[in-house]
Amino acid sequence: MSENAHYGLLKGKKGIVFGPLDESSIGWQIAVHAHREGASIAISNVAAAMRFGNTDELSALCGNAPVIVCDASKNEDVDSCFGELKEKLGKIDFIVHSIGMSQNIRKQLPYEELNYEWFMRTLDVSGLSLHRLVSYALKNDVLNDGASVLALSYIASQRNYWTYSDMGDAKSLLESIVRSYGPRLARRGIRINTISQSPTYTKAGSGIPGFEKMFEYSDLMSPLGNASAVECAEYAMTILSDLSRKVTMQNLFHDGGYSSMGATIPMIKLAHEVLNDKELAERVGLEDFKPAK
Template identity: 85%
Template sequence: MPEKAHYGLLKGKKGIVFGPLDESSIGWQIALHAYREGAEIAISNVATALRFGNIEELALLCGNAPVIVCDASRNEDVDNCFKELKEKMGAVDFIVHSIGMSQNIRKQLPYEELNYEWFMRTLDVSGLSLHRIVSYALKNDAINAGGSIVALSYIASQRNYWTYSDMGDAKSLLESIARSYGPRLAKRAIRINTVSQSPTYTKAGSGIPGFEKMYEYSDLMSPLGNASAEECAEYTMTLLSDLSRKVTMQNLFHDGGYSSMGATIPMIKLAHEVLNDRELAARVGLDDVSPST
């Protein structure tokens, strides 16, 4: 990653980032940026991620950050994670939730034929884990007053994206948990927000069927284009810093303006060309669609 200006936004702060896997992951970029903004960092993921990811490399890049093995879908693991965190670092000032998975998407099962055991696993790992992490952080007095909690979301929590399947339901749950916890955390001036990021080429994102088309469509629809993982990390620094001390319970779109657009000229032109070219429409599977007259 090329050197960029850093501002000391997190100088003197401590935090833990759940879920970074490799250089492509948003959690990785957030951990790295937080460290470069002056924070002391801990990193957490499941045991398999330590074998198949590059987490040890990230730990070195973040000043020999402690790596805590934790399955965020298991109560005992999360409880022990915060106990270990307190032993190694003391209470932290911020927590980042960058966790998500869907076996249904991996196996490309259509939404109307979901495996319900896998569905429950999606909800648990990708949504309920935020509740579990916040709850055990509080029980272990592992987050300081005035702290910040950020979880990563996607616009499919609020709108239908066909191939995002049960992950859309999980992200809806994630955002709801953030809202429900907001007033409870506010008693200690702790804020909690979700960031709704553009489609991003991560290992998890790239596994979604038709992801390339989703990415290209979003890029054409976004006035500023898609936001990268690194840009998401830069934005997240403001939410972890004291600059956002009065921002809580928000789902904040970081998507180049995509969420506010109805249509763009490039998309209108493309749709017009396709729908008025029978051969092209047939080639892309839209031969049964024609413009309304």
């Protein structure tokens, strides 16, 4: 989809995007694309992100979209947010959850030595907040029948990615909440899904130790290569639109085919070279990760 090619997929719809920070963030791109597809949107983030991000710029790009300060880990904030949203936009047709944070990753604590207070904070902000958003949206009667709820996940919810640490647990919780809420929302035709995106150079993603290596590996392992934030936003438009009205409780992989691959020829060749180059194998610490016998 080029910058000038839009399809009116969200014409007449209203929604809110939680968590956009700057142009690199997927939430930012989803907000911009939703506006281009005809939606009226609101933007929400915590106060600190409002200060350090470019929220005012995003608001202007989205037709002077209302900006609502909200900490999605606090009941009173979320309740107030949806009350304000209903006053400003009326009832809405979609919610986008683009929220994630781990102090353990930020401080580079190994998984075996997690700070448990920070761990609980990771689970609350990155996972449980989705339950809170949906629950308070229902309590405030802000969701239209047939609405779409979408959250952003990562394949580390299902497979181990060493440096993704407690965020992998948070994404598992996020996807479980989607499955648990799915049948309950379906009675009103509301669907809820996650998109499992490729590694993406966002502020949050880039803070993961060794992220550039994860990115390069994923790109080599994906038949179509890594998906960008813009491409994720384009895909998200179909999930927010009526074109996906029978899609719910799904974790939708948007990763260039990575999630279905065993190995690619380039990766097999690289592994072969490393295994047969003792100096290189030692330099990358291969012996440290060999299974015990």
